Amino acid sequence: MRNCDIVIIGGGPAGLAAAVSAYDNGCKDILILERDDILGGILNQCIHNGFGLTRFKESMTGPEYAQRFITEVKNRNIPVKLNTTVLSLTNDKIVTAINDVDGVFQVKAKAVILAMGCRERSKGALNIAGARPAGIYSAGTAQKFVNCKGWLPGKNVVILGSGDIGLIMARRMTLEGAKVHAVCEIMPHSSGLKRNIVQCLNDFDIPLYLSHTITRIDGKDRVIGVEISQVDQNRRAIKGTEKYIKCDTVLFSVGLIPENELSKGAGVELSLGTKGAVVYQNRETSLSGVFACGNVLQVHDLVDFVSEESELAGKSASDYVLNGEKIKNSIDCQAKDGVSYVLPQKIDTLKSGDVTLYFRVKGVYKNCKVVVKDGENTLLSIKKRIVAPGEMERVILKEDKIKSLSSSVQVSVEVD
Amino acid sequence: MEKVNLTCIECPLGCDIIVETDGGKVLSVLGNTCPRGDKYAREEVVCPKRVLTTTVKTDVDKMLPVKSKEPIEKGRLFDAVKTLSGITAKTPVKIGEKVAVFDGVEIIACMDVE
Ligand SMILES: Cc1cc2nc3c(=O)[nH]c(=O)nc-3n(C[C@H](O)[C@H](O)[C@H](O)COP(=O)(O)OP(=O)(O)OC[C@H]3O[C@@H](n4cnc5c(N)ncnc54)[C@H](O)[C@@H]3O)c2cc1C
Numbered sequence: 001m002r003n004c005d006i007v008i009i010g011g012g013p014a015g016l017a018a019a020v021s022a023y024d025n026g027c028k029d030i031l032i033l034e035r036d037d038i039l040g041g042i043l044n045q046c047i048h049n050g051f052g053l054t055r056f057k058e059s060m061t062g063p064e065y066a067q068r069f070i071t072e073v074k075n076r077n078i079p080v081k082l083n084t085t086v087l088s089l090t091n092d093k094i095v096t097a098i099n100d101v102d103g104v105f106q107v108k109a110k111a112v113i114l115a116m117g118c119r120e121r122s123k124g125a126l127n128i129a130g131a132r133p134a135g136i137y138s139a140g141t142a143q144k145f146v147n148c149k150g151w152l153p154g155k156n157v158v159i160l161g162s163g164d165i166g167l168i169m170a171r172r173m174t175l176e177g178a179k180v181h182a183v184c185e186i187m188p189h190s191s192g193l194k195r196n197i198v199q200c201l202n203d204f205d206i207p208l209y210l211s212h213t214i215t216r217i218d219g220k221d222r223v224i225g226v227e228i229s230q231v232d233q234n235r236r237a238i239k240g241t242e243k244y245i246k247c248d249t250v251l252f253s254v255g256l257i258p259e260n261e262l263s264k265g266a267g268v269e270l271s272l273g274t275k276g277a278v279v280y281q282n283r284e285t286s287l288s289g290v291f292a293c294g295n296v297l298q299v300h301d302l303v304d305f306v307s308e309e310s311e312l313a314g315k316s317a318s319d320y321v322l323n324g325e326k327i328k329n330s331i332d333c334q335a336k337d338g339v340s341y342v343l344p345q346k347i348d349t350l351k352s353g354d355v356t357l358y359f360r361v362k363g364v365y366k367n368c369k370v371v372v373k374d375g376e377n378t379l380l381s382i383k384k385r386i387v388a389p390g391e392m393e394r395v396i397l398k399e400d401k402i403k404s405l406s407s408s409v410q411v412s413v414e415v416d
Numbered sequence: 417m418e419k420v421n422l423t424c425i426e427c428p429l430g431c432d433i434i435v436e437t438d439g440g441k442v443l444s445v446l447g448n449t450c451p452r453g454d455k456y457a458r459e460e461v462v463c464p465k466r467v468l469t470t471t472v473k474t475d476v477d478k479m480l481p482v483k484s485k486e487p488i489e490k491g492r493l494f495d496a497v498k499t500l501s502g503i504t505a506k507t508p509v510k511i512g513e514k515v516a517v518f519d520g521v522e523i524i525a526c527m528d529v530e
């Protein structure tokens with residue numbers, strides 16, 4: 001079995017940024033394993049712009065953003081195996097993978113970085129009446145068809161879910177000549193970025209039906225229409241509000257979940273809030289020497305933060321390999337009122353440096369305060385004009401505050 | 417005098433902006449957090465423009481993602497996509513390379529294709 005200091009699973013933006021950072025922090029023996037035939041992950045199909053505004057102060061398309069990191073990896077001659085799927089990971093960091101050239105092979109790593117990204121929630125998880133005719137796709141699959149293969153999956157489209165992928169596909173299909181009749185969102189607010197509502201729906205007069213869902217899909221061989229209904233506060237369809245829309249295609253954009261089959265197999269502790277690994281501020285999981293970053297850890301809206309987080313994970317993995325850095329004194333970090341999750345879930349108070357807390361709120365709150373407490377003691381209280389579940393929030397806890405933490409960190413939203 | 421409500425699309429913050437106009441002339445811009453919002457709002461009420469991102473065919477079995485180097489008039493986006501769907505890019509093509517021109521704006525490659 002061959003040995004390697006750091007094995008990175010996944011060559012998307014997370015894996016690439018982690019590799020560059022680990023290398024630059026001194027650990028040069030790295031191997032990236034990527035299932036696809038190119039590096040860059042999901043960014044290759046995200047041909048729209050809006051990437052890199054925070055990091056590079058310019059608006060780039062997904063492939064352009066990916067290219068910057070691919071170039072950095074190439075400049076350092078970091079080894080990459082493409083068309084290589086990782087099959088399993090053990091708790092003593094043995095990675096088993098397969099490809100056409102090497103067959104099934106194993107690598108024993110000193111540290112592993114999980115960077116497998118996320119997958120789309122499937123329509124199967126939703127209860128909608130009707131058969132399952134052709135013409136039903138997840139928005140991400142449709143995106144891959146249109147942008148990578150040049151196929152248009154249909155001409156008359158209804159989209160369920162107003163997440164960013166759904167919004168972006170509404171515009172993309174419209175520009176390619178399809179008619180998007182409706183975007184239905186079961187919640188009373190969209191989960192997508194405001195700028196996407198404007199540029200993707202309003203620009204093309206595509207109606208957004210809030211508090212609406214698809215209650216029936218019509219058609220035997222191919223979709224011929226859908227019935228949409230308004231829903232009440234409990235997200236149950238209201239009788240009498242049904243509306244029929246003729247269409248040949250239904251796209252689902254109902255959320256993403258971190259791809260954690262491998263992590264589970266290795267016994268990595270997962271968080272109910274993020275569906276990703278429970279991590280410390282250095283992105284180390286419950287398994288010593290196994291790190292996680294990017295969408296496999298928490299579903300990010302902005303790739304800029306994926307890169308930032310992954311650089312942190314890369315540096316931590318390098319520190320682990322070179323200096324034997326271990327977790328010393330751990331305290332919990334919890335989501336309280338109005339907050340659905342906080343990441344990291346654990347803080348090592350003896351590690352140096354500030355800690356950025358990432359979190360999502362449960363609903364839309366106006367003129368509120370984000371409050372961070374250590375037990376009863378308030379550490380931070382920040383006024384916010386508006387917070388919404390669609391946009392990830394961040395606050396920074398300074399090093400001196402970290403050093404003096406005593407019980408557990410709690411993040412909540414308070415409305416006056 | 418007219419009031420127009422806009423959402424700035426220049427960054428993910430999405431500030432709500434109110435523009436007061438009189439006979440097509442901008443009197444005031446309110447609600448933006450930064451100067452980019454002011455510029456966006458002034459253009460948006462007079463002549464809205466968008467950066468176009470789409471794909472073109474290549475002479476190999478691969479689509480090439482492209483974008484307009486500058487924003488294009490919003491009303492011309494459909495024509496732009498139609499024009500570009502008739503183009504086949506010659507490989508190898510490098511990121512940033514010009515593959516077409518539309519309304520005087522360069523359409524450039526967003527990916528290397530060998
Ligand atoms: C449709 C869509 C639109 C988006 N739009 C924007 C936007 O406008 N602006 C913005 O800033 N961000 C946007 N994002 C978010 C951003 O693209 C993601 O946050 C980012 O790509 C996540 O990077 P990642 O490396 O964690 O995951 P990914 O890009 O998904 O990469 C994971 C990689 O791991 C590989 N992999 C998985 N399992 C295995 C295995 N077992 N073995 C080997 N390899 C494996 C996959 O093939 C993939 O290449 C969007 C995301 C999506 C899905």
Ligand code: SF4
Nearest residue numbers: 424426427430431453
């Ligand atoms: S005004 Fe400035 S801060 Fe507000 S959305 Fe526009 S670019 Fe962003």
